[in-house]
Amino acid sequence: MFIEAFRFIICSSIEAFAGLALMVSVFRISPAKYVWPVSFLLLVVNLVSYLLRAEQLSYIAPALITVLYVLVITIIIRIPVLWAAIMAAIGMLIYTLLQAGVILTLYGSFDTSMQYSVKGSIVQLVTSAIALGIVWFLLRFRIGFIADFEKLRFKFEHVAILIFITSALIVLSLLMYVNNLYYVIIFMSLLAVVLLYYAFRKEAEYD
Numbered sequence: 001m002f003i004e005a006f007r008f009i010i011c012s013s014i015e016a017f018a019g020l021a022l023m024v025s026v027f028r029i030s031p032a033k034y035v036w037p038v039s040f041l042l043l044v045v046n047l048v049s050y051l052l053r054a055e056q057l058s059y060i061a062p063a064l065i066t067v068l069y070v071l072v073i074t075i076i077i078r079i080p081v082l083w084a085a086i087m088a089a090i091g092m093l094i095y096t097l098l099q100a101g102v103i104l105t106l107y108g109s110f111d112t113s114m115q116y117s118v119k120g121s122i123v124q125l126v127t128s129a130i131a132l133g134i135v136w137f138l139l140r141f142r143i144g145f146i147a148d149f150e151k152l153r154f155k156f157e158h159v160a161i162l163i164f165i166t167s168a169l170i171v172l173s174l175l176m177y178v179n180n181l182y183y184v185i186i187f188m189s190l191l192a193v194v195l196l197y198y199a200f201r202k203e204a205e206y207d
Helices: 002-025 032-054 060-075 081-107 112-116 118-140 157-178 182-206
Strands: none
Touching (some): 002 060, 002 081, 032 182, 060 157, 060 182, 081 157, 112 118, 157 182
């Protein structure tokens, strides 16, 4: 049980970081200086994902990780939220295509039981290695899109983000409370605290 949980959380966190790195490197942004805060957040969210899976609430996990991608790109990497959503969508599309290619190459077809098995972890690690190789190539040769991010920054964007994080925490906490998942509330609160810390620090630097 412990080994399975450890494998799932670590492999999923590596996969999530590789996906995020791909999202930002496509726009010539290096993820290197954001490794520690991003890795911590992704580790926690994948721990939550594992706990939700154990409680038959795994359908929440994809939405949670997608929202976290957008928030991380917005709050920690400091890209306007609209561009963050665009970057997340493009990166997830590219990563999904890569992963589909890896699955077809290694196993010939996709089986739903693969998702939480050793085979699934192998797919995650192989796809992550390929994605990180692409990230290195893009950054090394300065290939990618260049955008004027600030043109799409809303005036009260930081306020909206703070309200969203707080509201999302309340809604998810109520959902977990109804399902008696008190320990999940603790980890989600930790995620919210870290995101709010970076959000407030970002606003203070702008001021």
